[in-house]
Amino acid sequence: MTDFAATKAMFNLPDGLVYLDGNSLGALPKAATARVSEMMTKEWGERLITSWNLSGWMAQPMTLGDRIGGLIGAEPGHVAVGDTLSIKVYQALAAALDLRPDRRVILSDSGNFPTDLYMAEGLLKTLGKGHELRVVAPEDVADNLTEDVAVLMLTEVDYRTGRLHDMADLTTKAHAVGALTLWDLAHTAGALPVDVAGCNADFAVGCTYKYLNGGPGAPAFVYVAPRHADAVAPALSGWQGHTAPFAFDLDYRPASGVERMRVGTPPVIQMAALETAMDIWDMADMTDVRARSIELTDLFISEIEATCPMLTLASPRDGLHRGSQVSFRFEHGYAAMQAIIAEGVVGDFRAPDLLRFGFTPLYTDEGDVRTAVTRIARVMNDKLWDRPEYKIQKAVT
Amino acid sequence: MTDFAATKAMFNLPDGLVYLDGNSLGALPKAATARVSEMMTKEWGERLITSWNLSGWMAQPMTLGDRIGGLIGAEPGHVAVGDTLSIKVYQALAAALDLRPDRRVILSDSGNFPTDLYMAEGLLKTLGKGHELRVVAPEDVADNLTEDVAVLMLTEVDYRTGRLHDMADLTTKAHAVGALTLWDLAHTAGALPVDVAGCNADFAVGCTYKYLNGGPGAPAFVYVAPRHADAVAPALSGWQGHTAPFAFDLDYRPASGVERMRVGTPPVIQMAALETAMDIWDMADMTDVRARSIELTDLFISEIEATCPMLTLASPRDGLHRGSQVSFRFEHGYAAMQAIIAEGVVGDFRAPDLLRFGFTPLYTDEGDVRTAVTRIARVMNDKLWDRPEYKIQKAVT
Numbered sequence: 001m002t003d004f005a006a007t008k009a010m011f012n013l014p015d016g017l018v019y020l021d022g023n024s025l026g027a028l029p030k031a032a033t034a035r036v037s038e039m040m041t042k043e044w045g046e047r048l049i050t051s052w053n054l055s056g057w058m059a060q061p062m063t064l065g066d067r068i069g070g071l072i073g074a075e076p077g078h079v080a081v082g083d084t085l086s087i088k089v090y091q092a093l094a095a096a097l098d099l100r101p102d103r104r105v106i107l108s109d110s111g112n113f114p115t116d117l118y119m120a121e122g123l124l125k126t127l128g129k130g131h132e133l134r135v136v137a138p139e140d141v142a143d144n145l146t147e148d149v150a151v152l153m154l155t156e157v158d159y160r161t162g163r164l165h166d167m168a169d170l171t172t173k174a175h176a177v178g179a180l181t182l183w184d185l186a187h188t189a190g191a192l193p194v195d196v197a198g199c200n201a202d203f204a205v206g207c208t209y210k211y212l213n214g215g216p217g218a219p220a221f222v223y224v225a226p227r228h229a230d231a232v233a234p235a236l237s238g239w240q241g242h243t244a245p246f247a248f249d250l251d252y253r254p255a256s257g258v259e260r261m262r263v264g265t266p267p268v269i270q271m272a273a274l275e276t277a278m279d280i281w282d283m284a285d286m287t288d289v290r291a292r293s294i295e296l297t298d299l300f301i302s303e304i305e306a307t308c309p310m311l312t313l314a315s316p317r318d319g320l321h322r323g324s325q326v327s328f329r330f331e332h333g334y335a336a337m338q339a340i341i342a343e344g345v346v347g348d349f350r351a352p353d354l355l356r357f358g359f360t361p362l363y364t365d366e367g368d369v370r371t372a373v374t375r376i377a378r379v380m381n382d383k384l385w386d387r388p389e390y391k392i393q394k395a396v397t
Numbered sequence: 398m399t400d401f402a403a404t405k406a407m408f409n410l411p412d413g414l415v416y417l418d419g420n421s422l423g424a425l426p427k428a429a430t431a432r433v434s435e436m437m438t439k440e441w442g443e444r445l446i447t448s449w450n451l452s453g454w455m456a457q458p459m460t461l462g463d464r465i466g467g468l469i470g471a472e473p474g475h476v477a478v479g480d481t482l483s484i485k486v487y488q489a490l491a492a493a494l495d496l497r498p499d500r501r502v503i504l505s506d507s508g509n510f511p512t513d514l515y516m517a518e519g520l521l522k523t524l525g526k527g528h529e530l531r532v533v534a535p536e537d538v539a540d541n542l543t544e545d546v547a548v549l550m551l552t553e554v555d556y557r558t559g560r561l562h563d564m565a566d567l568t569t570k571a572h573a574v575g576a577l578t579l580w581d582l583a584h585t586a587g588a589l590p591v592d593v594a595g596c597n598a599d600f601a602v603g604c605t606y607k608y609l610n611g612g613p614g615a616p617a618f619v620y621v622a623p624r625h626a627d628a629v630a631p632a633l634s635g636w637q638g639h640t641a642p643f644a645f646d647l648d649y650r651p652a653s654g655v656e657r658m659r660v661g662t663p664p665v666i667q668m669a670a671l672e673t674a675m676d677i678w679d680m681a682d683m684t685d686v687r688a689r690s691i692e693l694t695d696l697f698i699s700e701i702e703a704t705c706p707m708l709t710l711a712s713p714r715d716g717l718h719r720g721s722q723v724s725f726r727f728e729h730g731y732a733a734m735q736a737i738i739a740e741g742v743v744g745d746f747r748a749p750d751l752l753r754f755g756f757t758p759l760y761t762d763e764g765d766v767r768t769a770v771t772r773i774a775r776v777m778n779d780k781l782w783d784r785p786e787y788k789i790q791k792a793v794t
Binding site: 019025027028032033036037040045048051052084087094113114115117119121126127128129209216217218234238246247250251264265266267270346 | 522
């Protein structure tokens, strides 16, 4: 049984603040600053270049990959850490298309995170073979799985509403028409259990700065199913994915397995911070996290609905169909979120009208939920959002 | 006049060690650990998600880009920081090829860093349009600039020997046949003055963990000449390069200028370390750095040749044709470098027989050079390398 009081104690959380934005940027593990300082002082400062071997920097993308792999049901040795999620989407999609050379459709949905669609757009333009990026409504995905689909590319949890796709079911349906699957787990990894191997997923990608708490700009990860891992020809064929990076051959020969999805020099300082986040994940069981997440989000929904009739639930009501976030619609959403933040509850706003709140059982408990509801209710019922300073829209994240 | 004693005092250098490998991984700025700790504690830990605006995280790839731009002669606003050098090579080469749709040859040389060639290979395979990657000997580059060349892609300083290409001359010659240029400044930025604008370079890329001292895994940079910056269609079209990243449009619309070369979420923790390195660069003048670098490398060559007749100079003897490194050939190079490191001089080995030493005036002085020569001479003349433990080859960097 996961001890959530113990995991919460591992994080640095500002006094008095209820932080419900861990789905955008996870909180700081208390151990992270000291670990990064030690890494910088000792591994970089003293051991310098020898740290690539002596401090294990070279191996870290794979060892961290395995730790993340444990949270998403990946086979050991089949997850590599590095780059950004956008880059990993490009890489995985290119690899998947290469395995389906006779097909020309990438099927995705309008609930996908935009950068996934942008990266696909860029890749298809680069390929120049007349591929079509077919973007349908989330509920129409299954019906659009036709025999011309090369790759089904979806984000499992909708970043706006938290709506959850059925990964196992859609993967089976995709395979039935001969398509491959590319799952973006940005809002899944660390939010709910997922079983990429058990679902027979072909490719999966994700980031580590949201629910995994790896820190701002923490690297992404990529999973390639063992049956494909030695077959894919990387489009982004960098030296760290070479079978012998320090031979400095003029020709590229891919490393075996997912290691060929490594590209350039890994972000060593970011990885040190990510390590301390993964240490906290060692204390947690994803089944417990999921149960607690549903409890917290159910409570939040019922309490908000009881106190804020002007807010309309935008997330699935059934916890089993929802990720670890809750969104409400409100006409003056931008101003409302500014006011809510000013009252000490950090969520975020997504255009045109969504108030979005993320729930992270590792450091969010029932007391936090109740405090958040009280503050949000005050903002809504006292119309605290109706002040000029909250209406000036800035770039937000 | 640059005060090199003052810049040296800004670095953390292990006692007794002479570090001549700053061309692989630069030394730790003393201020870096505290700056990163502060960034983590205050910006990540306390301000959390609001730091994207409040702490300037969002703007940092461009503000850091300008600081680097100042060292390579770029126009303000035309350098963006992010990703790895491999990714930036791919991106810049894709953009350059897109500007020369009727040509099919990428000209490079065998002195280019292998990952540049690997990334080109991967891109050409992805493009699938029958492009040819023509790799010639460094001295044959000019003669191979024919009318079918789309892009001349070179690393200015050879990573093994330090041989320097004439960037202005080759760029002019490339333009004369209608080709564009892509310069890799990995061993240039922070090592010698370069003037990308003055040379009319089209694209340039580089890394920040070598002479710039940004730390292990520090991000790369990309320069796009103003005349191309709004014309290129990014192959890696990520949301951070979108004109309105937080509008979350389903369609990609590139940001204006080089900002469209941004891809995913930038590595904020790495950027904090890089900032402190750039603070030291504010104390330095690249002309002084170059003069000092030639003094130090000239001294090293003459002293090594006077004391170690078994070593053969592999670098250009004329400092004006050499980057900020010196390499010597020796049959038992691997073992010799292990022995030299054991004696307290860190250089590195490059197959098949190169002993490579980098010189970084910001923290390497004449005393260091003399100490290094004494130690190297002892290893060579007493055959300290001829011990079994130095012959077991490990993966090295």
